[in-house]
Amino acid sequence: MNINLTGKIALVTGSNAGIGRAIALALASNGAKVGVNCLNNVAQGQEVVAEIQAAGGEAVLVQADVTSIEQIDRLVSEVEQALGGTIDILVNNAGHLVQRVANSEMFEEMYDRIMDVNLKSTVFMCKRVLAGMKAKGYGRIVNMTSVAAHNGGGPGSSVYAASKAAVLTYSKGLAKEVAASGITVNNVSPGFIGNTMFHATFTTDAARTATITGIPLQREGTPDDVAGAVLYLASNLASYVTGETIEINGGMMMR
Known part of the structure; x- marks a missing residue:
């Protein structure tokens, strides 16, 4: 069983670094054309595109803020125009805690920013690509949630945890x-x-050491660990899997 994404067009939001970068590279290495997206660090995004192209793949970078519906529309349009077709695979990776804030100190602008970057971006990215997917009768959408969606997260991240729980149930x-x-x-x-x-x-x-001590596999995960799960869900190996969540946490939370 091989994963072959040749001919597929993928878009990964927030893919200039970290987990998003690993996902973009994994999809490209298995044949997909990849739209790379960043908010600010264009140089990092260009490096991801260059790495894909150096390996013989096809990629394009589009800088856009996925909390803006207007910029979402531009992002998808530019990726589809550059890569020659509508999106087959959407990975909503962009997301952020923004800042640790205790609920007693939460303010409206912070709440809105957390919800916009984690939930609003996911909802409206999905909306934007669905017409093209429906027209071809095919699509793979992978949304990024968090272990915090299940356990409430660490101190100062209750709203972040709530936003990720919302992504989880929205996907279902x-x-x-x-x-x-x-x-x-x-x-x-x-x-x-x-x-x-x-x-x-x-x-x-200190928090890192304490967290790893509590993980059964006794290590932190890597971006490639996450990318492997996304690659599976984006492929035809997962054609009978939908509405599900794959936990990548080394056993720190088992359900």
Whole structure:
């Protein structure tokens, strides 16, 4: 059983670094043409595109803010025009804690930003690509949730956890809506993944050590661990899987 995505067009939001970068590279290495997206760090995004092209693949970078419906429309249009077709595979990877804020200190602008970057972007990215997927009777959507969706997250991340729980349940509802059109919708739920902006920004060395101690596999995950699950869900190996969530957490939370 081989994964062959030749002829498929994929779009991965937030794919200039970390988990998104690993996903973009994995999809490209298995034959997909890849739309790479970044918000700010264009140089990083260009490096991802260059790496894909150096390996013989096809990719394009589009800078866009996926919390903006207008920019979502432009992002998808530019990727489809550059890569020669409508999106077959959408990976909604863009997301962020933004800032650790206790609920007693939460303010409206912070709440809106967390919900926009994690939930709104997912909902409206899906909406934008569905017409093209329905027209061809095929589509793979993979949304990124989090172990925090199940356990509430760490201190100061209750709203982030709620936004990721919303993504999880949204995906289940959407999976039911679009199944008859040959479109699958699934989640990948990372746990403690190293080499990411999230933990570089919000996790102390002491917290990292304590977390790893509590993980049965006794290590932090890697972006490639997450990319492997996304690659499976994006492929025909998962053609009978929809509305599901794959947990990538080393056993720190088992359901």
